[in-house]
Amino acid sequence: MRERLCFDNDGALHYLSDPSNPVASRLMDVMSSYGTPEEINEKAEEAGKLDNLMKRLEEEDSPYLKDVRWLEERRNSGDFVSVRDYRNSILEGKDVSFDSSRAVTLEISALQFFPWLIAEAERAISRKELMPGRFIRVRNMAEQVEDDGDLLAVAASMKIMGASLVESLDTRGTDGSNVHLGGPETITGYFGGIGQPNDHCYRWIDEFLHYYTEYGVKQVLNVNPGTVLLGCLLHRLGVDIEFKISVFMGNDNPASVLWTLMMARLLSREDGSTPLVGLNLSNSCDVETVKAVAEIRKALGLEEAVRIEHHITEPWRHIVRQPYCRRDDLLELAESIPNISAKHEGGDPEVEGKLSDPSSITDYFISKAEILEKGLMDKLERDYLSKHDAVNHTARALTERGLAFIAAPLLHD
Numbered sequence: 001m002r003e004r005l006c007f008d009n010d011g012a013l014h015y016l017s018d019p020s021n022p023v024a025s026r027l028m029d030v031m032s033s034y035g036t037p038e039e040i041n042e043k044a045e046e047a048g049k050l051d052n053l054m055k056r057l058e059e060e061d062s063p064y065l066k067d068v069r070w071l072e073e074r075r076n077s078g079d080f081v082s083v084r085d086y087r088n089s090i091l092e093g094k095d096v097s098f099d100s101s102r103a104v105t106l107e108i109s110a111l112q113f114f115p116w117l118i119a120e121a122e123r124a125i126s127r128k129e130l131m132p133g134r135f136i137r138v139r140n141m142a143e144q145v146e147d148d149g150d151l152l153a154v155a156a157s158m159k160i161m162g163a164s165l166v167e168s169l170d171t172r173g174t175d176g177s178n179v180h181l182g183g184p185e186t187i188t189g190y191f192g193g194i195g196q197p198n199d200h201c202y203r204w205i206d207e208f209l210h211y212y213t214e215y216g217v218k219q220v221l222n223v224n225p226g227t228v229l230l231g232c233l234l235h236r237l238g239v240d241i242e243f244k245i246s247v248f249m250g251n252d253n254p255a256s257v258l259w260t261l262m263m264a265r266l267l268s269r270e271d272g273s274t275p276l277v278g279l280n281l282s283n284s285c286d287v288e289t290v291k292a293v294a295e296i297r298k299a300l301g302l303e304e305a306v307r308i309e310h311h312i313t314e315p316w317r318h319i320v321r322q323p324y325c326r327r328d329d330l331l332e333l334a335e336s337i338p339n340i341s342a343k344h345e346g347g348d349p350e351v352e353g354k355l356s357d358p359s360s361i362t363d364y365f366i367s368k369a370e371i372l373e374k375g376l377m378d379k380l381e382r383d384y385l386s387k388h389d390a391v392n393h394t395a396r397a398l399t400e401r402g403l404a405f406i407a408a409p410l411l412h413d
Contacts (some may be wrong), residue, residue, distance in 0.1 A: 001028060001036075001237060002115060004236055004237050004238060008157045010049035013160075016018050016233070018144050018260065019107075020088040020408045022103055023048055023229075023230075023231050023233075024233060024246065025169065026202055027202065027205060027233055027234065027237075028237070028410070030202050030205050030209070031205070031209065031234065031237065031340065032237065032246065032247075034209045034213055037237055037239045038238065040209065040212065040213055040239050040321065041238070041239065041240050043212075043213040043214075044212045044213050044216050044218065044240070045216070046210075047213060047214055047215055047216040048155065048159075048215070048216020048217075048218065049216070050156055050159040050160070052374040053152050053155055053156040053159070054068065054156055056123035056149070056152050057149045057152050057153060057156065057288065057299075058154070060149045061151065061170060062148050062149030062153065062154075064114050064115075064146055064148060064149055064150065064153035065149075065153070067114070067115070067153070068153050068156050068157055068160070070118070071117075071118065071121055071157055071160055071161070072126060072160045074121065074162070075160055075410060075411055079125050080121075080124060080125060080131065080411040080412055081124075081128040081129070081130070081412065082301050082406075082412055082413070083407065083412050083413055084251065085128070086128065086130060086395075086399070086412070087399055089128065090396055090399045091399065097402070098402065098403070098404040099403075099404055100263075100404050101338055102131065102334060102335075102336070102337065102403070102404065103400055103403075103406045104330065104334050104340055104341065104342050104394075104403065104404070104405045104406065105133050105134050105307065105340070105342070105405070105406045106130065106132045106133050106134065106341070106342060106344075106391050106394065106395055106406060106407050107132055107133070107134040107135075107136065107309065107341045107342060107343040107344065107391075108132040108134070108135055108136070108343075108344050108345075108384075108388065108391055109135075109136035109137075109138070109343055109344070109345045109387075110136050110137055110138040110139070110168075110345070110364055111135045111136070111137050111376075111384070112138065112364065112380070112384070113139070113147075113150065113368070113381075114150045114153040114154050114157070115155055115381075116381050116384045117135075117164035118155070118387075119381060119384075119385065120384070120385060120388050123255050123352065123385060123388065124388075124411075128391065129388070129392045130391065130392055130395050130405075130408070130412060131161060131163070131407055131408040131411050131412070132163065132344075132388075132391050132408065133161055133163050133164065133405075133406040133407050133408055133409065134163060134164045134165075134166075134341055134406075135154075135158065135164070135165050135166070136165075136166045136168075136221070136343070137154070137165070137166065137167050137168060137314075138221075138364040139166045139168075139364070140170055140302070140367070141167065141168075141169060141170045141207070141211060142170060143213045143367065143368060145159075145278025147368060151215060151217075154213060155216065155217070160410065161408035161409075161411050162408060162409035162410030162411070163408045163409070164219065164336060165199075165219065165295075166219050166220060166221055166244055166278070167217050167219070167220050167221070168220065168221040169204055169207045169208060169211070169220055169221070170177045170193055170207060171196070171200055171203045171204040171206075172200075172204070172206045172223055172224075173193070173195030173196065173197065173200075173253065174365060177193035177196075177197050177200050177326055178197055178200070193253070195223075195224060196223070196224040196226055197252065198259070201224065201226040201227050201230055202230070204227045204230070205227070205230055205231075205234060206363075208220055208231075208234075208241060209239075212239075212241070218240065218241070218242050219242040219243060219244065220241075220242075220244075220279065221243065221244060221246050221250050222241050222243040222244065222245050222246060222249070223245075223246040223249060224249070225249075228243075228245065228260070228263065228276075229263065231243050231275050231276075232263060232264060232267035232268075232274070232275060232276070233267065234275070235269065235273075235274065235275035236267055236268075236269060237238065237268075240275075241275045242275050242277045242278060243275055243276065243277070243278075244276075244278030244279070244280060244309065245260065245276065245278065245279050246280055247280045247281070247282060247283060247311065249280075250282055250383075251280075251281055251282055252281065252282030252284050252285055252289075253278060253289060254286075254289060254292040254293060254296060257279070257281075257293045257296055257297075258296050260279065261276075261279070261296060261297060261300050262300065264300075264302065264306065265300045265301070265302065267291070269351040270380045273299065273305070274305055276302075276305070276306050277305065277306060277307060278307045278309045278341070279297075279306055279308055279309060280309040280310070280311075280343070281308065281309070281310050283311050283314065283319075283320050283324070285310065286329070287329050287332055287333060290310060290329075290333055290337070290340075291337065293308060293332070294308060294333075294337045294340075303338060303339060304339060304377075306339070306342045307339050307340065307341050308337070308341070309340070309341045309343050310326060310329075310330070310333075310340065310341070310343060311324075311326065311343045311344075311345055311396055312325065312326050312327050312330055312342045312343060312344050312346065312367055312390065313325055313326075313327075313344045313345060313346040313348060313349070313387070313390045314345050314346045314361075315346040315352075315358075315359040315360050315361045315363070315383075316346060316347075316349070316352040316353065316355070316358035316359050316360070316409055317358060317359065317360040317361070317362075318360045318361045318362050319345075319360075322352075322353065323349035323350070323353060324346075324349060325348065325349050327342075327393070327397055329399050330342050330394065330398075331397060331398065331403065334398065334401075334403045335401075335403070342391075342405075344387045344388075344390040344394065345361075346383075346386075346387060347359065347383065347386030347387055347389060347390050348386075348389070348390050348393060351386060351389070352386065357379060358383075362384070363376075363380060368406055386400075395407065404412050
């Protein structure tokens with residue numbers, strides 16, 4: 001197995017295959033309890049098949065099964081607006097040519113609870129709106145598993161919609177391991193990043209392998225240089241992990257991006273593939289920085305592999321100075337840069353700014369029990385649907401400029 005870590009380069013890269021290297025050795029110790037890379041990938045493929053996900057929902061007598069079936073029926077009936085009809089409703093018959101090679105992925109964060117997805121789908125059908133092509137989740141993984149099959153229901157729905165999904169593993173600094181964080185209320189004042197201190201980077205790998213083999217969860221959020229490295233090494237060893245780098249990594253200038261992408265390129269497999277599929281830039285990045293990042297990505301041969309993900313909107317409180325909206329920047333960037341996504345993590349500022357109880361980034365860390373106890377579920381669903389509205393405002397703006405987008409492919413194409 002260790003020969004898969006061998007590189008032609010001398011020096012530091014050669015050290016990766018050295019038996020005395022404790023980083024790689026510990027990684028392989030964790031991986032070995034799940035089997036060979038081939039066995040791990042086979043388990044994950046089976047676990048992630050739609051039929052198997054539906055079967056498990058049925059076996060658990062999940063109340064969400066009927067809604068997953070409803071979503072599939074609505075898709076099969078063609079109830080969601082097609083991209084063609086959506087464009088025609090905006091352009092009113094104007095003949096516009098759209099370049100799909102530079103289509104912007106419509107992204108929403110964070111889909112915390114499965115019922116919100118159904119509420120969003122109902123809104124999309126009734127208003128002839130679009131469902132995002134990419135969903136991010138930040139909900140506690142263990143809580144998802146215990147919540148009547150929430151994790152299974154979301155995973156099955158993504159298969160039905162053809163959308164991509166990113167889960168956020170529980171092994172990160174907000175789990176209590178980072179002494180600089182007293183809890184979600186200190187998230188914006190942390191030192192040293194969210195963190196994966198001490199041996200938590202290996203626990204992160206262990207947690208990924210668990211959800212990968214048991215539920216087919218393939219793509220996860222990555223917040224720490226150590227877990228980025230271990231994710232690359234795990235992929236190099238043959239496990240088909242995918243990850244996107246979080247905004248909390250702080251890639252906020254071309255030099256930091258070069259460092260990140262250089263690691264992905266140097267540790268890629270012999271066929272050139274890399275587990276890094278998304279790079280979420282810092283909210284501080286301006287248009288010129290994103291353009292420079294795109295040039296670096298292209299120079300390293302990662303233009304098709306790594307999506308540049310940039311926030312268009314953010315929660316009103318506890319994360320950025322408001323008003324914050326980068327939609328105009330996106331329209332400029334989308335003219336020339338391929339493989340980018342427009343991430344919506346808040347409603348449009350002109351909407352949220354008028355609310356007495358606008359959204360907060362700290363809402364992601366409230367348990368379902370506390371949400372129900374405080375009667376917050378309707379409010380949080382409202383906030384999520386406000387993000388859906390922002391997604392569709394972006395889709396409209398792109399369409400009016402003659403720019404393509406990627407919505408949930410199996411619903412709208």
